[in-house]
Structure formats: C-alpha cells, structure tokens
Amino acid sequence: MQQLSGMDSSFIYAETPRAHMAGSGVSIYDPSTAPDGRVTFKGILEHIERRLHEARMFRQRLVRVPFDLDHPYWIEDPDFDLEFHVRHIALPKPGDWRQFCIQVARLISRPLDLDRPLWEFYVVEGLDHVEGVPEGSFALVTKVHHAAIDGMSGMEMTSAIHDDTPNAEPPAADAPWQPERIPSDAELLARASFNLALRPMQASRLMTQAMPQFSRMQEQLMRRSIKPPPTTIPRTRWSGSVTAHRVFDAIRLELDELRQIKATVPGATVNDVVLTTVGGGPPAISCPACSPPSAPMSPIPASGSPSCGRRRTSRRSSPAPSAPARCSTSPT
16 A cells, blocks of 8 residues: 555545546557558557556555545555556547547546546547548547646656557566555554654654745745745636536647757757747637736646655656657646
C-alpha cells in the first residue's frame, strides 16, 4: 500500500459529477509502415500488456478511508482487467474530423471509475476522411486521473507504451507483479487513527520549516520586489456554471514552424511556444459582452518534481516528437 500525498488526494476530493478530475489526450497513428500495413486491436492489447510493469499506475487502484478521515491509498488491483481499460470503437462513415471530435467529446465527458485503476485508452478506427491524415489511420484517446499522474509522469507513461524502433523489446520487470488484498474498513480506520495521532507533530515540524519562507516573502512584499497575486479574474465566454459536457477540437501545427519560432528567443523551448500560443488565445475569443482582459491569460504548468510530492510512474524518459502532430487539450 502507498498513501497518496495531500496534493494528489485533493484531486479525489474535488471530483464532482460536473467536474471530472481527469486529463485527456489524443494521438493519431499511421499504420502503413506496420507489418501488412495494419495494426490490430489484439496487437495493441498485447503490446500494452507486455509493458504494464513500466508504469505503476497502470495496475494500481484507489482505496478510500471510511468518511475520508485520512488520505486514500494505492494498492495493486487484485481484479485488474486490461480489456476494461483499453477499448475499441470505430467512427461511422465517412469518418471525418467533425465525427471524430464529437466522439472524443463524448468519451472525455464521462467520469472514470474510482474503484478501478484511474485510466482508460480508446482505440478509435475509421479516420478515413480527415484532412492531413492517411486513410486507414487510427487514434488513441487517453484519459488519466490527475491523482494518478501529472504532466511529467504523463509523458513517462506515454513513453512506456511507445518504442523508438519497430521491433523493440520491453525491458524485463524487476520482479513479478503481485496483486494486493483490499484492506478492510477496520484496517483503514486503524491506519487513519495512527496517522491522525502523528499529525500535530507533523504540523509543528512543517510550520517550523515554513516560517522562514513566510518571513522572506513578507519582506519582499514590503520592499515591493514581488507583486501580490491579482484579486480579480477577467470575465470570458467560459465564465459561468460548469457542466459535465465537454467539447473537443484541435489545430494542426507543424513542428518545424514551432522550432523556427523557438529559435528567435535564446533559451526558449517548443513547450514555451505552445504555452505562449495558448495563453494568447483567450483574450482574442472573449465574449462580446465582456471587456478584453488587460493582461495575458496564461496556463500555469504544474511541476512534476519529487519535491512536490508527485510520484514518478516509470523509469523511462519521453523522446521529443519528430513529426507534425495535432496539438490538443481537453477542457478538464
């Protein structure tokens, strides 16, 4: 058993029927270079199954403490079923981009089952009339809960199921996988009681470590060397009640063009270019009745460093993309 950190647990507590705490991604594959020019669903299942040991989150499920008296735990799921998590669907004819976007929106609007490992892959076939995509291509729509991974470890999970060469063999597992017994409520309550008894001492130690940082920040604010955070949020067409429904779309960006833009600023990265592009979008499409925001509305990437309490999910690093890709995000 491995207990979730406070940060990871917050995503579980924040889950509501309207706000699903899962991130989604879309990748499109051209199978023309595969043996016989095709990739089968059975082959995809076998490929992923041989690499499950490279990311712990693949087979770990949540166990919640009764009444949420303490943070949940990860256990190795004794009822793990790969075919529950990797699913196969196809677009109706003609299989164009609009049909694909509607299907993706439906998939990402559904919440994950919190009683199973917190991820789902959908293999979507039938992309036969999508501009810029070879006929016969298929897509992989991924859904992973934010409690299980962050941006950095998400890239590591992606690299776990991809290889640099066509016939690469997965690395051997360090040890055979062993499922765990689901603990009883009494066991979880006993652990919670022990942790709660230690919490005052942990809080005291944390405050001792944090006080110098608070003092330093207060001094910087008084000297005006740092600015306080804004107290108002610009109104956009997205302001209002959030529903469970999602909408998906994407644009095509050529990697070579992104690299040319990156080269104009010393030290910049492709990720910086994408974040700048996304951050400059909301002011341009704010609602007609709203005043344009006076400052850029930029997304803030979360840190995936071990010091933040996030867990690493695999031992591999993710290779940089080497071909044009459809850059897409979900509203979650």
